[in-house]
Amino acid sequence: MKKVYTLILALLCLVAVGCKQKQATKNSNMNYRPLGATGLEVSEISIGCGGFGKLDSAASLQLMTMALDSGMNYIDIYDADPKVRSNIGYALKGRRDEMIIQGHIGTIYKDGQHTRTRDVEETRKGFEDLLDRLGTDHIEVGMIHITDSQEEWDEIQDSPFLDYVFQLKKEGKIKHIGLSSHNAEVALQAAKSGWVEVIMFSLNPAFDQLRGGAIPWDKGAMDNLQGGIDPVRVEFYDYCATHKIGVTVMKTFGGGGKLLDAKTSPLGVAYTPEQCIAYCLAKPCISTCILGIDNLDELKADLHWLHATEAEKDYTNVAKRPDTQTAGDCTYCNHCSPCTQGIPIAKVNELLDKAEHDGMTAELQAQYDALPKHGGDCTHCGACMSRCPFGVDIPNRMDAAKAKFGK
Numbered sequence: 001m002k003k004v005y006t007l008i009l010a011l012l013c014l015v016a017v018g019c020k021q022k023q024a025t026k027n028s029n030m031n032y033r034p035l036g037a038t039g040l041e042v043s044e045i046s047i048g049c050g051g052f053g054k055l056d057s058a059a060s061l062q063l064m065t066m067a068l069d070s071g072m073n074y075i076d077i078y079d080a081d082p083k084v085r086s087n088i089g090y091a092l093k094g095r096r097d098e099m100i101i102q103g104h105i106g107t108i109y110k111d112g113q114h115t116r117t118r119d120v121e122e123t124r125k126g127f128e129d130l131l132d133r134l135g136t137d138h139i140e141v142g143m144i145h146i147t148d149s150q151e152e153w154d155e156i157q158d159s160p161f162l163d164y165v166f167q168l169k170k171e172g173k174i175k176h177i178g179l180s181s182h183n184a185e186v187a188l189q190a191a192k193s194g195w196v197e198v199i200m201f202s203l204n205p206a207f208d209q210l211r212g213g214a215i216p217w218d219k220g221a222m223d224n225l226q227g228g229i230d231p232v233r234v235e236f237y238d239y240c241a242t243h244k245i246g247v248t249v250m251k252t253f254g255g256g257g258k259l260l261d262a263k264t265s266p267l268g269v270a271y272t273p274e275q276c277i278a279y280c281l282a283k284p285c286i287s288t289c290i291l292g293i294d295n296l297d298e299l300k301a302d303l304h305w306l307h308a309t310e311a312e313k314d315y316t317n318v319a320k321r322p323d324t325q326t327a328g329d330c331t332y333c334n335h336c337s338p339c340t341q342g343i344p345i346a347k348v349n350e351l352l353d354k355a356e357h358d359g360m361t362a363e364l365q366a367q368y369d370a371l372p373k374h375g376g377d378c379t380h381c382g383a384c385m386s387r388c389p390f391g392v393d394i395p396n397r398m399d400a401a402k403a404k405f406g407k
């Protein structure tokens with residue numbers, strides 16, 4: 001009998017190893033990194049959820065299939081838009097076990113808009129909707145959605161909201177607790193909290209440099225990656241590396257791809273995707289760069305990372321001391337929603353930026369006209385302002401959109 005048990009155990013071990021290998025060797029060019037101390041190994045580039053709202057279910061399946069087949073095994077789902085969630089659920093059918101899901105807690109879809117909440121009942125509704133639409137009974141990382149100020153961090157301590165997050169972990173509906181933030185002070189406190197295991201943080205060469213700014217930006221600083229950077233950010237990166245807190249990167253390309261175009265780059269010079277990714281991955285604490293991918297062509301372009309040469313990854317060639325600031329530049333992140341008037345603020349800003357940088361076109365005008373509400377509907381109530389992590393003067397941009405597009 002003992003022999004039979006031993007045999008069964010050995011077989012189970014073989015199956016387990018086989019499954020792990022199947023995931024890890026799917027694309028031999030993809031590197032995998034530990035996600036802090038979670039025990040999970042994640043692909044060093046991974047996929048964001050934004051594109052799935054722009055695709056139908058068949059195109060979503062194509063995108064997910066290519067991502068999985070390329071070795072990507074990590075996805076961030078922050079958006080509460082039912083279409084985004086349902087498309088991802090559809091695309092993951094039959095392959096759920098190949099994807100590690102980082103899903104956000106504290107997001108709901110209300111009055112046709114993605115909305116952040118700390119209300120427990122709303123949070124519960126939003127989280128259960130996420131599981132339902134994904135067709136799963138758990139996600140690996142439950143990410144507390146955007147906590148960007150000291151007040152927001154203080155607000156969740158010892159709160160019913162946090163009790164609910166702990167309850168989700170106890171029930172196994174989330175395996176690990178995460179928190180997303182654009183604020184290094186908050187992110188550092190989260191890392192030191194003892195209960196946050198994964199932090200989603202906005203990182204790219206521009207954000208690192210511009211938040212500090214006092215130390216000259218030069219090749220030496222870029223080489224050691226610890227100079228020319230906001231000291232709080234440096235402390236955060238070091239703490240996470242030392243204490244095995246997983247860090248997943250958002251806004252790898254500057255938010256909306258702004259770093260990839262010299263006209264929009266806050267550094268005044270265009271980076272390539274490979275240079276942005278290499279910059280982030282050079283920090284030992286980083287587990288994965290989550291890339292905003294809208295379609296197959298963008299995914300194919302980003303997958304060049306798997307074959308990129310060291311010369312292509314060398315970002316020191318383009319590093320330049322910034323003359324401009326990112327503050328006030330929209331990254332189309334949607335964190336300012338909901339608008340009291342239902343204006344899709346991120347989309348209005350995106351179309352306005354394109355019209356200003358590349359010139360007005362009939363196509364841009366048509367896209368703007370098709371929006372449910374426009375810049376001209378802004379009442380300057382200011383409700384969105386405190387929710388923008390990037391200091392965008394939103395009412396001013398809404399006025400500019402009205403002037404540019406006529407409504």
Ligand code: SF4
Pocket residue numbers: 338339340341342343345377378379380381382383384385394395398
């Ligand atoms: S200031 Fe304008 S854009 Fe912002 S919430 Fe109010 S109406 Fe909406």
Ligand code: SF4
Pocket residue numbers: 329330331332333334335336337345346349387388389390391392394
């Ligand atoms: S205005 Fe601010 S919060 Fe809103 S989409 Fe732009 S950067 Fe994000």
